[in-house]
Amino acid sequence: MNGLNYPDFFNVVRRRRSIRKFTSEPIDGAVVERALKAAVWAPNSSNSQTWDFYWVQEPTKKALLVKACLSQVAARSASELIVITANPRKWRRSNQQLIDWTEREHAPPIVKKYYSKLVPFVYRWGWFNSLGLLKWIVSRVMGLFMPVIRNQCFRSDLECVAIKSAALAAENLVLAIAAQDHDSCMMEGFDEARVRKVLGLGRFDRVVMVVAIGKALGNGTWNSPFRIPNSEVIHRV
Ligand SMILES: Cc1cc2nc3c(=O)[nH]c(=O)nc-3n(C[C@H](O)[C@H](O)[C@H](O)COP(=O)(O)O)c2cc1C
Incomplete structure (x- = not known):
C-alpha cells in the first residue's frame, strides 16, 4: 500500500463531475486506454466478467450512437464515447x-x-x-x-447481477478519467434498441451505460456539486 493515500483518492472522487459540454479538442487516446485498463479491474460477480466495452471510433457509428443517446449535448460534444454492456450469458x-x-x-x-x-x-x-x-x-x-x-x-435476475458489475466498471472508468485530469459523463439516457443496433449486439446484451469523455468546456456543467445530507442516507444501525 506504499505511496497510496486517502486524500488523493478523495480528490479524484470529487474531481469527477458529470460534464455536459466538452471542448472540441480531441483527447489523447492513451487517456482512454488507461481508463479502460482500470475498468476491467472492477470487482465483479464471481469474477465472471460478463461485461464488454465498446470504444466507438468509426465516424458513422459514432454519429448514430450520438443520435441513439437522444443527441444529448454530452454525447454530441464528447471527444470519445464508450458503451458498456452486460450479458449474463458471458x-x-x-x-x-x-x-x-x-x-x-x-x-x-x-x-x-x-x-x-x-x-x-x-x-x-x-x-x-x-x-x-x-x-x-x-x-x-x-x-x-x-x-x-x-x-x-x-x-x-441474472441480467441484474451482470448490470451491477458493469456499473462498477463504469465507475472505475470515470474515476480513472478524472485521475488523469479529464472529464466524463455517464449516460443512461439512450434508446437501448438503437444502441444495440449500432453495435450489432446480441439479444442477451444489455446496454448499461454510455460514457462521454473529453475536456470540460468551462466548468462544463450548469450546477455546483450537490448531495442531500449524509445523515439522510448513511444509517448506523
Ligand atoms: C446511471 C446513471 C445515468 C445517468 N444518465 C445521465 C444522462 O443520461 N445524461 C446526463 O446528462 N447525465 C446522466 N447521469 C449523470 C447524473 O445526472 C449525475 O451523476 C448526477 O446528477 C450527480 O452529478 P455529478 O455526477 O456531477 O456528481 C447519469 C448518472 C448515472 C450514475
Missing part, C-alpha cells in the same frame, strides 16, 4: 479460463467446484425461465429454514 466466456486459473494457482478444490458446478447453475435460467421458476420455488422453500440467495433465478 459467464461461458470466462468459465474455462477461471477453472484453468484455479488449477494454475493450486486453489483449494472448493474453488474449482465453485466455477465448474455452481457458476453454471447460478447463471442458467432455462427455456422460458423454466429452470428459473424451479430455482425460485426451491429457494423459497429452503428460505423457510435457512438463509438463501433468493434473487438469482430468472433471466431478469
